[in-house]
Amino acid sequence: MILVLRALGVGDLATAVPALRALRTTYPDQELTLAAPAWLAPLVELIGGVDRLVDAPGLGRLPWTGPAPDLAVNLHGRGPQSHRMLTATRPGRLLAFANTDAAHHDGPPWRPDEHEVDRWCRLLAWYGIPADRTDLALRRPPIGALPAGVTIVHPGAKAPHRRWPPERFAAVARHLTSTGHRVVVTGNRAEHRLAQQIAHLAGLPDRAILAGRTDLHDLATLVAHARLLVSGDTGIAHLATAYRTPSVLLFGPVSPARWGPPPDRTCHEVLWRGTYDGGRAGGVPHPALAALDVPDVLAAVERVERRVPAPARPPERVPVG
Structure with missing residues (x-):
């Protein structure tokens, strides 16, 4: 099972779509759980490929009651708090940016000036997981009763x-x-x-x-x-x-x-x-x-x-x- 942390807002989740898709493609048979605010559920459905959403409204204690994940992926930030949220679930392996304060040295260095999409694609590439930074599309819902062409x-x-x-x-x-x-x-x-x-x-x-x-x-x-x-x-x-x-x-x-x-x-x-x-x-x-x-x-x-x-x-x- 793979646990991914992205406890932020709409734009933050949208910029993580290529990374989420890369994880889904690389691990097609693993359950993919996303820790993110529950109100983002409609957007998670439009992304597709996420099996379960765990409510994580911020950098507090993650409400995790399941078994230890095989893989935890920090798509939230540079740490140390976000790193510690994931290590508390006792994952088999943590994919994250290097952070001395969190005692995590197995990861690429953080670059403050890079594009948010590229940041998470680069993180996964460091661990041998290719991601397509252009893979940003969401499923297009039918218009229904909403005004179209506005x-x-x-x-x-x-x-x-x-x-x-x-x-x-x-x-x-x-x-x-x-x-x-x-x-x-x-x-x-x-x-x-x-x-x-x-x-x-x-x-x-x-x-x-x-x-x-x-x-x-x-x-x-x-x-x-x-x-x-x-x-x-x-x-x-x-x-x-x-x-x-x-x-x-x-x-x-x-x-x-x-x-x-x-x-x-x-x-x-x-x-x-x-x-x-x-x-x-x-x-x-x-x-x-x-x-x-x-x-x-x-x-x-x-x-x-x-x-x-x-x-x-x-x-x-x-x-x-």
């Missing part, structure tokens, strides 16, 4: 300094609506008021406010069948990468060289005005985000749509309720 504006982000100003998102939404886009505003329940503010500033109807009304499976479905996504550097951007949905992504404190979509994909346009220094500037939003203005985003939309023409307008669907 343009998604997603203003939220976990940290306030990673959020572009709402009035600028509203200006983008208003312009896109005037040019024929059917705009919806997404987010979690805590971001409903933010989405409402943006929708009202943009002149959108209440039915366009989907923040707090979609679960993770619904959100992935929306992105899979969307015309365009406009968002910051957050989890939904990685869903657009997985489905090759055209996107314009606004990066702030962290370089897209570490978390952005593959640079050879023409369906994604990344905007960034900063140099990553490993720290966090005090401004809200981050200065690299504040330097991006509405014309920058609209010009990026035009570039993407020249390269990836919009499909024919699909039939109207009943918005999620």
Whole structure:
């Protein structure tokens, strides 16, 4: 049995997909258990190949009651806490980055500046497990009753300094609506008021406010069948990468060289005005985000749509309720 740790969020799990697929391919007959937050279960199902999900909301004690795994794989971080979480299960072998504090020396060195996808592919390659860093796709769910062919504006982000100003998102939404886009505003329940503010500033109807009304499976479905996504550097951007949905992504404190979509994909346009220094500037939003203005985003939309023409307008669907 193989136990994999990735106790983080949507984008973190999406960037680990090539590594998870490599483990599944290399060990086709082994049970593959993923330790990750339980709310990510819909995304785990879209990845496929994972036999069991164990709820691990963070770096606490892993609720492990089964037999010792034959192999434990740390796709969470450099250690030592994540290493110790896995060694507590007494695995036959641990695959992880070298960490002296965790007394783990059998692993490659950590590189702070590499892309998150490449990091985990390199870790497995060190142990003789080949991984394809381009294997990022998720299963595409049927659209069902969700609106198809919409343009998604997603203003939220976990940290306030990673959020572009709402009035600028509203200006983008208003312009896109005037040019024929059917705009919806997404987010979690805590971001409903933010989405409402943006929708009202943009002149959108209440039915366009989907923040707090979609679960993770619904959100992935929306992105899979969307015309365009406009968002910051957050989890939904990685869903657009997985489905090759055209996107314009606004990066702030962290370089897209570490978390952005593959640079050879023409369906994604990344905007960034900063140099990553490993720290966090005090401004809200981050200065690299504040330097991006509405014309920058609209010009990026035009570039993407020249390269990836919009499909024919699909039939109207009943918005999620």
